[in-house]
Amino acid sequence: MKLTKKQAAENRQSIINAAGQLFRERGFDGVGLDDIMKTAGFTHGGFYNHFSSKEMLTATATLSGIRHSNSVITQALSQQTKSNESPLLCFFKRYLSKKHRDDLSDGCTIASLAGDAARQNEQVQASFAQGVNEELDILASYVAAMPAAGTAASARESAIHMLVETTGAIILARAVAKGNPSLSEEILETIYTDFQIHMKHE
Amino acid sequence: MKLTKKQAAENRQSIINAAGQLFRERGFDGVGLDDIMKTAGFTHGGFYNHFSSKEMLTATATLSGIRHSNSVITQALSQQTKSNESPLLCFFKRYLSKKHRDDLSDGCTIASLAGDAARQNEQVQASFAQGVNEELDILASYVAAMPAAGTAASARESAIHMLVETTGAIILARAVAKGNPSLSEEILETIYTDFQIHMKHE
């Protein structure tokens, strides 16, 4: 039962999407091809018609997942907010919320998989780096367009800073959430409050 | 061949130490009890004489690993540096170095395992949270003792900030190291430079 090229491409994308979701939830090592193919709606023997190995899927799903998260950011930054709240601060509020902390499968791919990516091969890390760079570009171009913007170099530095603080806070908040909920919230709130203060000064 | 209580306790600690090192290197899911027991110098059947499950070892090795890292920090902060450089800044320089980034097995336990800890049960996360709180205490009491110190609350906020930035930077730098070495270094340098500037202002 051969499929049309379009149908085959759609099925391939289903596998990538299922992998992205499950990887974010359980990590690269915590998910089998069996789970992924079942989630995508197929039997797992057919996996190798689309990818040569689990590592190839890992690299593909990583970039696809980060790009999906990035598109959410782009959308959030382009939206007008009620009141005169900055869209960036508004996004940080959502990003540093308990809701996002507890939502592994639909949340930020960088935050969910950075720890795992450290132990992956060059190919997976190249995908990860590509996604990170694209997010930095989004943040830097937003900062550069702000009223009190400095140089392009300082915009990129700000972007790196924002990325490190937001992902770092979520990663740590998740690591202690079940064991010490108040510490987890304290971390998120401290970093968010700091963004609030910083952005009023600019 | 029963052993003295002292010998048995030492052997138990060997297992914990081996687990800590291997977990930092390869993550909780990436290491088998076989590897751990072999590294500690035993056959793997004996594991259950010391721990009731892998999860119990995971919780124990996590706290032990973080405490070991914390003792390194305490030592670094109490040391006088040549020139009048701050011991804290000096520690950050070492923490945010390529050497530390590439040294998973002897490096910071929080940074190596935060991503994995997010997917562990309450018991492991309680250990993780305990270790994080102890590190925050170390940093906060150091900040509180600085010449320009503010309130105790602001010292803790500073500590959380430092923890999030340093671990966040190392985690992201590791995630892209093999795929984009210059991005990896850029992240480390940007965060370190920011600490330099901030600490001169205080």
Added chain:
DNA sequence: TGTACATCAGTGAACGCGCGTTCACTGATGTAC
């Protein structure tokens, strides 16, 4: 202090189970003529 026995940290083999990968087979699609 000596003796007899329970304890328990080791060993090494075995157990199910899930994993990544392979393979023979199917049958609709896409291509060559």
Added chain:
DNA sequence: TGTACATCAGTGAACGCGCGTTCACTGATGTAC
């Protein structure tokens, strides 16, 4: 435009292998008397 055939995305079963866990056994230690 029709026909004949190669292609290839599916299925479902099988393969080794490594994992966490269990178990029978060993023999020195620690304890009860």
